[in-house]
Amino acid sequence: MRRLAALSIPLFLGLAGTALAQPVRLTPAAPPPNQSQNQAQEEQKPQQPATAQPAPVQQAPVQQAPVQQTNVPPAGAPAGVPGGTTAPKAGVVAVETLSAPDPSSAGLLGDDNGGLGIKMWAGTSRAQAERVIGLLPAPIASPTLRQLQRRLLLTTAEVPAGQASGENSLLGLRVHQLYRLGLNAEAADLGVPKPQALRDRVFTALPINLALQKHDIAAACPLGARALAEEPSEAAWLRVAVFCRFKNGEAASGELALSLWRDQGGEDTAFQALAAIMGGDSRVKVEKLAHVDPLIVAMLRETKRPLPPGSIEIAPAGTLAAIADLPELDPEMRLNALGIGVALGAIPPQRLISAYTQLEIPEAQRADILAGKLKGARAAAFLFQQARELNAPGPKRAEALKRVYELAAARGTLFMSAVVLRETLRDLPAEPESLSAAPAVIRLALAAGETGTARLWRNSLLSQTDPALTTIGAQTWPLLVLVEPPTAWPEAQFQAWSETLKNLPPQRKAALQAMVLILAEASGVPVPAETWQAMIQPGLETSTSNPPVAYWRNLLRASEANAKAETVALALILLGDNLAKDDPATLATAFGALKRLKLDAEVRALALEAALLRGL
Structure with a gap:
């Protein structure tokens, strides 16, 4: 599935890549002088946050600054020591300075809940860590890759050695990538409230975006005003000001913000058109969006304008739920937004199941779907209904599942289709007259995690004497050998x-x-x-x-x-x-x-x- 992710309230302005954090915890003060340096560097147990959170943010151990020593060597010792310093004289007190905790070590996952390890960046420089995090793919349709990337971004870990390569912190990069993946809740858990020691723009933009996606204007506008007060010439905050001022009926102030935004080099035809509509010009039309972000979706909702064609395909994963809630959205586009959101892990499958179940499809459209003339989201909904609603398993249900698989393969929605049909696929009987649909059923079942059903249908194929069914059984061999790896290579089956x-x-x-x-x-x-x-x-x-x-x-x-x-x-x-x-x-x-x-x-x-x- 080819998708582009765009943010026009940039989570990073000037971000050189493409990932959220909790309040940073301070570790206890340095140990008394009579304790050893090793004791002083022991890991400290993180304190509990002041407010309840879905998962605790864990802080990696604080690293000690090097010992600052006097320049008087002890008796009998050489005058110089490695690094250009001299050893302290016996009896002279050495002063240690503890560096402040680095907020970028914060995370939600440790060794006991899926983290990759507190030392996971060992052997990597900070500049290289920032570089590879910035290049992580998003959104991701593969469930396994998406989960692995989530673990990487949420793991509590010591910050890599070395200097930062740019103005963005390691934590900010991780928060930005979580947002791009559509993991809004995790982004909020890790990045709100803003860590005091960090200045990444993502920490300001994130709560504004999340509020706009929920259409919580009462929360978004004060946040935008605060950001504008801190950076009066920043184009991103001026865009928010335009929306909020027109929303509050402050036409002159909204026009002023729009003019200032243009002076800062702002160029966005759709945004300007929507601002004009909010300002009272009902003749303006919005025919195409160059990009989609939470602010654009909020403006479409306020102006009651339809979503232009092609917008869903370029929308960020985390914005798809807000798009699906637009009152004026065409039913086909709503199903499409929900389907893509489920496929990318940004929307719970139950929302799509409910939408599929409730959709009423005219008889004429049903005939076109069965004839293969309609192949969009509405067709997927009808085939879902057929597969779910047939009273008894048998040839008809198997044939419906076969059509579901063929449509999903053509649309690139295999895993999404499988997950919404998981209950139907669970323990589906493999009757002899249905076995021609076995490849489709096996693939859907494996994509849904129902390996028992897949195994049942393949075993049923292997028990048949019909040469056509024997060939089908041979075709499905690679899938089952991956699910149940044999201890010896089955050359004959290969x-x-x-x-x-x-x-x-x-x-x-x-x-x-x-x-x-x-x-x-x-x-x-x-x-x-x-x-x-x-x-x-x-x-x-x-x-x-x-x-x-x-x-x-x-x-x-x-x-x-x-x-x-x-x-x-x-x-x-x-x-x-x-x-x-x-x-x-x-x-x-x-x-x-x-x-x-x-x-x-x-x-x-x-x-x-x-x-x-x-x-x-």
Whole structure:
């Protein structure tokens, strides 16, 4: 699914990348002089926040500043010491200065609830950490990649050594990326209230955006006014002022803010049109949005203007719920917004299930859907109704699920479709007359996490004597071998599956075979060297599916150095755009790096997702 994320109240103005925090806790004061320096550097247990939070923000241990020493060497000691300082004279008190806690170490996840470890940035410089966090993909349709990135961004960890590379803090970058992922609650937990020691603009913009997304104008406008008072010439806050002043009936003041915004270089045709409408010019039309952000959505709601076509596809994940709540939204667009939001993990599946269930579809449209003439969100809703509402499992329900899968594959919504049909797929009987739909049912069941149903349908296929059903069973072999990895390589089954590819061009057949071998190894299946050696055939020497060399090389370096967080981040960057592509080299590199970090469960889940996305 091709999507662009845009923010016009920028979470970062000047942000060089593409991720939230809690109040920073202060650690206890330095220990008395009679304690050892090692005792002084022990980790302190984080205190509880003053207000209840969904999860506690954990603070990494405070790092001590170097000991400041006198320049008088002790008797018998050399005058110089490494670093250009001298050892303190016996009996002279040495002074230690504790550095302030770095708020960027804060997080919501520790070792006991999914964190990647407090030392996860060991071996990585601060500049490199900021660089890779800024490049993380968002939004992400892969459930496993999205969860792994969430863990990376929310882990409580010591800040990497070195100087910051820019004006944005490590915490601010993480908050920004969480917001881009559509994880608004986590962003708020980590970034509100603003840490006093940090000046990232994200901490000012975040609560304004979140309030606008809830259409809480009473909260958003005072926040915007406060931001404008601190930075009177900042274009982002002037935009908020334009909206709030027109909303409050202050036309002259709104025009003044709009003029100042233009003076600061503001160029946004849709924003200016919506401001004009709020100012009383009803002749203005909004036909297209160059970008979508919470402020634009709030202005559309206030002016009762319809959402222009193409807007949902470019909207940030976290804004999709607000878009779906627009009163004037076309039903098809509402379903589309909810569907994309569920697919990206930004909207609970139950909202889409309710919308699908309540939608009334005229008989004429039903016929067009069954004939394959309509293939949008309304068609998905109708097929969902068919699959859910048939009284008894059997050929009709299986055929409906087959159509659901075909439409989901065409629209790129496999995981979303599977999750809303999870209850239907659970323990669905595999009746002989329904087995022609087995590939669709197996893939939907695996995408929904219902491995028992997938196993039941494949076993039913294997028990049949019909040659057509035997071929179908062979076609589904790669999926089940990933779900239940055997201890020995099943060469006969691999060859039977390969036989089903005999009508494909040699390059395509070899690519699929290589992909299955890569995914099998990632899942822990030992592929013999002889099987790989048989893949070396004339005409298959060249390949255009190479990962970006710089990212690939950095991933290998980080993996060899056991730099955990950096390795995870670089693997996410490579896999974000390649999980659904025929690029076994990239998958092998990224999977190998993650397995070296003992993330085997995540790699197995990613291997299955990759297989499903390729229709294996």
